[in-house]
Amino acid sequence: MDPFNRRNALRAVAAGAAGIAVAAPGAAQASGAGRQQAFAAAAEEFGVPEPVLLGVSYLKSRWDYNAGTPSTGAGYGPMHLTDLRTAAAGGSHHDKGTEDPRGDAARPALRPKAPRAAAPVPAMQTVDLASELTGVNAAALRTDPAQNIRGGAAVLAQYQRELGVTSSNPADWYGAVAKYSGATDSTAAATFADEVFGVITGGMSRVTDDGQSVRLDAVPVTPARTQVRSLGLPAAAQGAVEAPPGVSAEWIPAPYQEIDGGYGNYDKAERPKSQRITHIVIHDTECSYDEALALVQDPTYLGWHYTLRSADGHIAQHIQTKDVGWHAGNWYVNAKSIGVEHEGFGAKGTWYTEAMYRSSAKLVRYLAGKYGIPLDRQHILGHDNVPGTTPSTVAGMHWDPGPYWDWSHYFDLLGAPFVAWPRQQTGLVTIKPGFAANHPAFTGCDSPGAVCPVRGSSAVILRTEPRDDAPLLADIGLHPDGSPSTMGVADVGSRVSTGQQYAVAEVRGDWTAIWFLGQKGWFSSVHAQPALGRVVTPKPGLATIPVYGRAYPEAEAYPAGITPQDVVPLQYTLSAGQRYVAGPVLDSEYYSATTFDPASHVVVRGQTKYVQIQFGHRVAYVKLDDVTLGR
Template sequence: MDPFTRRTALRVAAAGTAGLAVTVPGIAGASVAADQARQRAFAAAAAEFGVPEQVLLGVSYLKSRWDYNAGTPSTGAGFGPMHLTDLRAVAAGGSHHDKGSEDPRGDLARATLHPAEPQQAAPAPTLQTVDLAAELTGANPAALRTDPTQNIRGGAAVLAQYQRELGITSDNPADWYGAVARYSGATDSTAAAFFADEVFGTITGGAGRVTDDGQSVRLDAQQVSPARGQLRSLGLPAAARGDVEAPPDVSAEWIPAPYQQTGDGAGDYGNYDKAERPQSQQVTHIVIHDTECSYDAALALVQDPTYLGWHYTLRSSDGHIAQHIQTKDVGWHAGNWYVNAKSIGVEHEGFGAQGTWYTEAMYRTSAKLVRYLADRYGIPLDRRHIIGHDNVPGTIPSTVAGMHWDPGPYWDWGHYFDLLGAPLRSWARQNTGLVMIKPDFATNRPGFTDCDTAGAACTLRGSSAVILHTEPRDDAPLLQDLGLHPDGSPSTMGVSDVGSRASTGQQYAVAEVRGDWTAIWYLGQKGWFRSSAAVPALGQVVTPKPGLATVPVYGRAYPEAEAYPANIPPQDLTPLQYTFAAGQKYVAGPVLPGEYYWATTFDPSTHVVVRGKTEYVQIQFGHRVAYVKADDVVVGRP
């Protein structure tokens, strides 16, 4: 182990925060050869503007982990290591629920729900720190967005200006608490304090890593007791925590979604369904989303009774949490009613098409929230239960193509599970017949298209996605996904096309190995990828029962028709358009009951959970999960 890595590892051990405080270098050997230019840029900017270097490094870490991100915006309209914000540069209207044909409710017993596209609000001043940085430094906004050195200068200048406005002159890091809190962009004291506390926690614990563009940066641990009393000088109101369900050490508030009638009919209401989970149904999954709109726009939408509802929204700049629906109730968010009825939906402020990285502040609070919810509901911390919206299956063949793809291939699942305190490690000591997808996020840079302009190449950047091919070579075609491409054409490298793509933490059964290539079973086909992008995994697989040539694959785990009361129409058990044939294997997820939540009217006293005798096994069938009847398959070792 080289000295830098050893020192960093010691700081990790000393921090003792279950993976929440620091990150060790992520590129093997890079800590030796990495450039020191960014470290020098922080030192120079700190000296130029009179900001303690530890403070500048700590703020940047909580925003970007010191990454450059190729000069592209975060999902919260922030640029560069200091996350200088410029909403004008990434303005977008609507949310991801307005795009495509997905019905967010996903209940075929009710009329299709297609929310109208809302109007995007004007940028808030707190989302235009690029302007202030340009005024203070003389650099033009383009340079502040795309040149990391100028970006760091801009961030230092903004911090120094905030300190001057507080009337404090000091080179002691402890005296910069108020300026750091203001830099968060928070509009309430609770969120501002949370951000500042995380920054000073990082200063106390230390951090070190190699950035996405090969820069070696470190923050040596220093014991600091910040002047938290400065928070009062910002004049920010306290957040109304109210009935929020969240850990006590995060910034969270209760901003309720309305449950009210919107018309004369019993089924005209919004924008979620009352329930009594977990007494009525077990909560088995947490679904990770991004909003495709600003945080403020998302709040306006979720408070509109004609729109739809999810449980939580997280703000990018500081990780602040707003809860809208009690977790006992069922949100309309995942596009699949079975999944909705058994999940909690967590939205993250983001523009998936234009902004493609997520702030460390938001990753941290999201991980704390999800870990809290998982503990509360007994949800395992793995990729079978903590899933993206892009992993939710279509309900029937006609809905597959319209399903959404957020949070997208740039969500760092490996880092997220580190923060959850459940690292995606391989416990297998030898090949097991199963693999867990685990590319190196920083160096794994698929050539996606269509991020900003149709047909145009996306900026190459780190990704959790591994691309699958029909043969063991890089120039082989991608796999077919008959749900997304009914004409049988291959999948594409479009950023939203998940038809030939596996993701970090997902597990698959090995179909074949040739040299340094591995094939996995995927949507009824063999999908090939470089073996270095996966590690052996432990688990069980499902195979068709002897004598069955194929078994149906479903997008929802509904009960048999005989289970429904006379007043509730049975929901069709319609298989998806894929083939699961004898000889194929898929990794087994949880065994789930056949259930349907009948909740088609405003009066919750009429809501009924229909339970049958049929059980299902969730499987990792493609990029999305799917369900097979337990009676159709054998569950066992690979």
């Protein structure tokens, strides 16, 4: 058949002008058929090599449907057709709640403002182009996976026509694939295309989130990479960027400058000479990539180290990793970590593209290798794992990247998969639900109290008894009145996450209880696997020990002129008989950096040592002198 199907294209344009959704021949069969057949039918209809169509879709969505909901980059369906009008909503997560991103009581709290909404970019409205080319309305293209695949194929074919290349050889579709990325510079576009052709060359198969078996057989191909020049895109600004080979990255600096009443929007340091970098914190922006860039370049705002774009995984670096960003809401964690933001819309879309997962994993693996950071959930934290600093700040801490971040897949990409310890009974477990089939009934994704769309999740819910209808655990930090936690998507008070490790408190039949915030939390045993590690218990003779949100030095360690920071326990306690999985043993440190002149900055080190523990959904710290550390 004619690869560009002129008759159908004219029919589609006429129907689109009339506002009528018209399916092209073969579309009805594809809608009712399996995902694999839908790809084959769309590839034939629009003259796109099937491996190219499958490869592009995999880099966008891993062929998933995601219940017809938008990605964190405003993309829908297996082909990630973008529609910013329906998906882009909400402000940055930094302007929500009461969290002070610096988390440093030695200076006034920083209260970020909401971003100004960015106007939709025509190039990022691929659903409109797909509708024009197919005659299918935007709503169907967003929600019907077969029509979505047709729409993506039509867009790819249009990009190929614009290049003036007629070929059925996948190698000759490099330029069209690069343009489909949505990238605004040639480096990002080429990096996306390289990832797609890597999938095509290596092959891939998986079962999608809605149970569809899809396979891409390996096709050895050497793509025509010079085609990217025909797109007329500028090169990215490299600058002082710290990133690994094989990613698209540019330097977009955050300002370090004095402003009325202070300075913005990070602190100068000399890490790791001044102090070790021990953690990487994973965030999502909850605003668009462009809005996030505008915010991080505002000297009255705050700063983090990297932002990743959803559509293609492009990386922007804003702060050198030697310097301390204001991102995690806990100054101890900020001073010891690197903050990595991922484009996302918390209010509307909560699935992340494969392109961004892959780029992020490459970046984090590079940073972990550079600074000797172990690749585990004790060192690679979500923002939702960072503890409040004092009792008053616990409730305001943020919860991104949220329960829909696929930690298992992410650690697979990091090259550090969560592997079960071969012995059956170790007394410890690693949380590991099957992501695609795990559907906690969260509420509040779109509006307060509303049920969230059904989708895969890394989260496992804890109960007070070994039964599905038992109440959730209480978290006095989030609910001071002692009421149970809720299924609100932001309520982490009775929730564990993939890759986190806990000590087993009891087993009854098919249920396991773990120690969690001083309580036994029950969940189905199918969501965990045996683990090996160290645990802490209170030293003999201690009925309870305090738990802290930061590992600060004792008062005697502070030099003259620097006010000692209070070592204030959180509202929780760790009681005798309870066990918690131990993370790293940490030196007590406080980075005194309250003035614009870095010459006055001082790292205060104490004699007290702390142990990081997995205490609840968030980590916490206990003094080494208060615990017995063992297996």
